[in-house]
Amino acid sequence: MPNTYEEFVKAFHPKSGLDLKFYKQNQMQRRILSFMSSHGHQTYPLFIKALDVDPVLYDAFFKHLTINVSQFFRDANQWKTLRETVIPLLLKAKNPLKLWSAGCSSGQEPYSLAITMMEYFTSTKFTVLGTDIDVNVLQQAKDGLYKQNDFASTPPEFLQKYFTPSDSGYQIKDPVKRLVTFQRQNLLTDRFQPGYDFIACRNVVIYFTDEAKEMLYKKFTDALRPGGILFTGSTEHLFGMNNLGLKPVSSFFYQKL
Ligand SMILES: C[S@@+](CC[C@H](N)C(=O)[O-])C[C@H]1O[C@@H](n2cnc3c(N)ncnc32)[C@H](O)[C@@H]1O
Known part of the structure; x- marks a missing residue:
């Protein structure tokens, strides 16, 4: 079970296809921790288990990580x-x-x-x-x-x-x-x-x-x-x-x- 950010990144990759090692660690770690805390998860091991069993949580988390804001004719x-x-x-x-x-x-x-x-x-x-x-x-x-x-x-x-x-x-x-x-x-x-x-x-x-x-x-x-x-x-x-x-x-x- 992942205890550190690096272990979380490794565990999340096969689950999601998203390899967070290509993303800046500071920003991603901050986003992950803020999502975890706003959803009542204190540790990586419990959070990764919760992602396994709760597809709604998983979708919300994936969305939070990938940041989908857009607009027609933006700029x-x-x-x-x-x-x-x-x-x-x-x-x-x-x-x-x-x-x-x-x-x-x-x-x-x-x-x-x-x-x-x-x-x-x-x-x-x-x-x-x-x-x-x-x-x-x-x-x-x-x-x-x-x-x-x-x-x-x-x-x-x-x-x-x-x-x-x-x-x-x-x-x-x-x-x-x-x-x-x-x-x-x-x-x-x-x-x-x-x-x-x-x-x-x-x-x-x-x-x-x-x-x-x-x-x-x-x-x-x-x-x-x-x-x-x-x-x-x-x-x-x-x-x-x-x-x-x-x-x-x-x-x-x-x-x-
Ligand atoms: C902020 S939106 C940008 C939307 C649009 N290009 C715009 O400028 O309005 C960023 C999008 O990049 C996607 N994205 C992030 N990492 C990606 C990856 N590795 N491969 C493909 N899409 C990715 C996200 O899912 C998200 O929908």
Whole structure:
């Protein structure tokens, strides 16, 4: 039974597929201990036993660890750069486009990509893949039902055009839903398909160790076609991008040479 953080990490990995050794210890340990204490668990051995027998506790804990906060068109200025500069640049070289939202949470980001393409690039064919490690958020993404606060950065006309209001929130319309495929994937351990024109990976690596980030950005670069573009989160500047073979197109957008 795990008595230390390291032992807990080892015991949790086979259970969840999530290897916490790729995540920064300080932040993760703090999150685990705060969850344990708010759920009345004082020690790692008792907590890991409780996770074994209580699926509701397990799901809540997994959600707490992976941090699923998202929004449609999160960081509106960057979506403006995407439609005015980045997508036109990609289309100069290739049409159709293969787009991927990695760490997509409950689907707001891949659906925002699909809406952008439908709205501004009407004659372009494209596919959008959304992946995440958490099956519960992926189910929410497939259901496509959202709350008002998911739309704080969304132009109101998009809400009207692409969503149907219901008693329980806003349902994404079928033509958008049909354009996005969702899959479970662990970015740290699973292999990536090659040939993407565009990869968005935003607000996912915040808790990854520097080694894990480096490995992941290398995998993303390999998965992009030459000229393809990586979109990162507002706090996630790429250091050593020359070594990776990427050059900045604009803040938070990096193109493979
Ligand atoms: C804060 S959300 C970001 C959502 C969206 N990209 C955005 O910026 O609004 C982070 C997501 O990364 C996912 N995640 C964390 N570690 C992961 C991993 N190793 N593989 C795949 N997804 C992971 C979490 O499950 C969570 O849904």
